Structures are given as C-alpha cells and as structure tokens.
Amino acid sequence: MSLDVAAVRAAFPILSRTVRGGNTLIYLDSGATSHNPVQVLDAERAYNVTSNAAAHRGAHLLGEEATDALEHARARVAAFIGADPGEIVFTRNATEAANLIAYSISNAATGAPSGGPATGSPLVLGPGDEVLITELEHHANLVPWQQLCQRTGATLRWFPVTGEGRVDLSDIGTLVSERTKVVAVTGQSNVTGAMPPVETIAAAAHAVGAIVVVDAAQSVPHHPVRVGDSGADLLYFSGHKMLAPTGVRALWGRRPALASIPPFITGGSLLRAVRMQASTSRPPAHRRQHGQPAADPVEVAHDVRREEHGGPPCDGARHRAQELAARRGVQARGRLVEEPRRGRDQLVRPRQGRRVRRRPGLLCRLKPAGGRDRRG
Numbered sequence: 001m002s003l004d005v006a007a008v009r010a011a012f013p014i015l016s017r018t019v020r021g022g023n024t025l026i027y028l029d030s031g032a033t034s035h036n037p038v039q040v041l042d043a044e045r046a047y048n049v050t051s052n053a054a055a056h057r058g059a060h061l062l063g064e065e066a067t068d069a070l071e072h073a074r075a076r077v078a079a080f081i082g083a084d085p086g087e088i089v090f091t092r093n094a095t096e097a098a099n100l101i102a103y104s105i106s107n108a109a110t111g112a113p114s115g116g117p118a119t120g121s122p123l124v125l126g127p128g129d130e131v132l133i134t135e136l137e138h139h140a141n142l143v144p145w146q147q148l149c150q151r152t153g154a155t156l157r158w159f160p161v162t163g164e165g166r167v168d169l170s171d172i173g174t175l176v177s178e179r180t181k182v183v184a185v186t187g188q189s190n191v192t193g194a195m196p197p198v199e200t201i202a203a204a205a206h207a208v209g210a211i212v213v214v215d216a217a218q219s220v221p222h223h224p225v226r227v228g229d230s231g232a233d234l235l236y237f238s239g240h241k242m243l244a245p246t247g248v249r250a251l252w253g254r255r256p257a258l259a260s261i262p263p264f265i266t267g268g269s270l271l272r273a274v275r276m277q278a279s280t281s282r283p284p285a286h287r288r289q290h291g292q293p294a295a296d297p298v299e300v301a302h303d304v305r306r307e308e309h310g311g312p313p314c315d316g317a318r319h320r321a322q323e324l325a326a327r328r329g330v331q332a333r334g335r336l337v338e339e340p341r342r343g344r345d346q347l348v349r350p351r352q353g354r355r356v357r358r359r360p361g362l363l364c365r366l367k368p369a370g371g372r373d374r375r376g
C-alpha cells in the first residue's frame with residue numbers, strides 16, 4: 001500500500017507552516033516526539049469545551065463525563081496493547097513511569113507506605129541483589145536503576161552491546177543469576193533501533209524470580225505489542241511519540257506485579273479511605289496514578305494512528321526518507337538495524353545522509369557537525 005503523503009500532511013496542521021527561508025516543514029524527529037493530528041487537537045478542544053472536570057472526584061454531570069472519558073481512554077489503551085484496563089496507569093511521561101517503578105521498589109526496601117507489598121516481597125532490594133539492564137538503554141531506563149541501586153545497596157549490571165548495535169546475550173547465563181531481582185530492558189533502542197529478544201531475557205529472569213520491566217517507548221509506536229506475550233511484568237510507553245498530546249503516557253503492569261510494589265507518589269486520586277492516622281489505597285493500577293491525568297485525547301490518538309493513517313507518523317517519516325533516498329541515490333548514514341524477526345526494517349534516527357540532511361526545511365534529530373542547526 002503506497003503512503004498518501006498529501007493526506008498525512010493535511011492531517012497535521014503544523015506541517016502547513018513554513019520554516020526558515022520559506023521552506024516547507026519536513027519533520028523527521030518523531031522518535032523524539034510526534035505531532036498531533038487534527039483529530040487529536042479537535043478532541044482535546046471538544047473535551048475542554050464541553051466536559052472538563054475532575055475525573056473520579058466531581059459528583060456532577062461534568063465529573064461523570066470526565067470520569068467516563070478517562071475510563072474509556074484507559075479501556076482503549078488497554079485494548080491497544082492487549083491488556084486489562086485495570087492494569088493501566090497513566091503517567092506524564094516514560095521517564096516518570098520508570099522512576100515510579102524504581103521508587104516504588106525502593107519504598108518496598110525502606111518500609112512500604114499504605115498499599116505496599118507484603119513483607120518478604122522479592123522486591124525488597126538490598127546489598128547482594130542485582131538489577132540488570134542493557135548498555136542500549138535510554139537514560140530514562142538507566143538512571144532510575146542506578147539510583148535505585150545507590151538507595152538500596154544493590155548492584156547494577158548490564159548486557160553489553162555488539163559491534164552491530166545489538167544486545168549481546170552471550171553471557172546471559174552468568175548475568176542472570178539468583179542475585180538478579182529486576183531486569184529492565186528496552187523493547188527497541190532509540191539509538192540503534194535494535195529490538196532485544198525480550199521474551200528470551202524474560203524467560204531467564206523469571207526462572208530466577210526476577211521482575212521484568214520493558215521500556216517500550218519506541219516499540220509500542222512502531223510495532224503491534226501484546227503485553228501478554230511480551231514477557232514483561234511492567235511495560236511503559238509514551239503517548240507523545242504516537243500522536244497523543246504531551247503529558248499522556250501509560251504504564252502497564254500485570255496485576256501481581258503492580259500489587260507487589262508500593263505506591264511512589266501518594267495523595268490525590270490514589271486512596272480509598274483517608275483517616276488522620278492512616279489511609280487505605282485503591283486497587284493496584286489506581287493507586288499508582290497521582291492527581292488528574294489527561295483522558296480523552298489518548299484514545300483518539302490511537303484511533304487516528306491505527307485506523308486513519310494505517311501507521312504512525314514515524315512510519316511516514318521512514319517511508320518518506322526511503323523514497324527520498326531511492327529517488328536521489330542517497331546513502332543512509334548511521335546504523336541501519338534490520339529486524340527480520342518482525343519482518344520490518346528500521347531506519348534509526350534520521351541519519352539519511354549528507355544531502356538529505358542539508359535539505360531545506362528538514363527538521364531531524366542530528367545537527368550538522370560543528371554547530372546549531374539553522375536549516376529549519
């Protein structure tokens with residue numbers, strides 16, 4: 001199926017603006033953040049114009065509508081990744097989701113607040129325990145684990161990367177051991193595009209009783225992900241990389257995994273009963289969701305992405321870059337990691353070559369050597 005570039009451009013109002021020199025905007029930085037199509041912008045405005053209220057708080061019509069919108073969005077997001085709505089926690093970003101997990105785990109070590117894990121949880125980390133990641137992680141899935149280890153005295157270990165930019169599993173038998181308590185891996189690297197075999201890593205981790213966390217910030221926008229088959233116990237991704245507005249992301253967790261870690265941020269929207277002496281928490285997914293999340297636009301984003309464009313904007317950018325490369329005889333620069341396992345090639349970061357990078361109006365992640373990118 002050929003991509004209707006004009007229709008895609010028409011759906012994104014921002015693409016109608018020009019950039020420096022009056023050039024047409026070409027946006028190839030969707031791996032960092034995607035733009036909002038008109039359907040998402042309209043839905044967000046409609047929600048604010050007609051139904052804005054505090055979900056799960058206001059006992060009036062608007063409160064009901066806001067609650068319905070939020071829970072509808074939760075159900076749609078859950079369906080999108082094959083999960084149960086009660087397993088979806090809305091967070092503000094992927095970084096927050098990773099920190100939420102890491103801080104929840106250290107809360108288990110330091111004495112759980114209300115709703116925390118049973119004592120004796122395998123997630124009570126201390127000296128001698130290990131957290132295992134890969135050398136390919138985004139900072140969001142690296143620094144929270146470094147700090148968790150600093151707080152608890154556990155040791156951080158990692159799978160190295162091969163010369164090809166893939167995760168090197170040759171030492172998995174040594175790296176995953178009885179000491180391993182948490183394995184946190186990327187579903188798809190934002191650096192090389194490699195997709196580590198999460199199922200294999202998860203099987204080894206589960207065999208020693210470790211919990212598996214997957215950073216799916218790049219994989220969920222690009223591939224159909226069914227959480228049940230993924231091997232993950234906790235998995236998070238970012239709405240802003242898949243057409244949703246900034247500030248809407250999701251964390252998924254199997255119920256036992258969510259139930260096994262105590263809340264991180266407590267207060268508004270998490271509690272069932274509050275007394276001056278102590279409070280009791282709501283069910284596992286709700287007790288991790290602090291304050292008011294955004295609701296409506298998430299589901300619209302998913303609808304638009306899947307049903308109207310037949311693919312995410314990143315696909316459009318990839319497609320366009322490939323077309324350009326083919327038409328102009330441009331060579332791809334940077335590492336192109338093929339992932340035959342999923343039958344799809346990945347163009348990683350917009351390193352489409354010197355000529356494409358010089359194209360007026362093109363906004364991509366890399367800046368030309370030696371300075372600020374003034375092209376756009």
Ligand SMILES: Cc1ncc(COP(=O)(O)O)c(C=O)c1O
Binds near residue numbers: 140186215238249
């Ligand atoms: C693989 C990966 N993980 C996490 C993040 C952080 O995402 P967020 O901006 O939603 O915190 C990114 C952002 O680029 C990413 O590419």
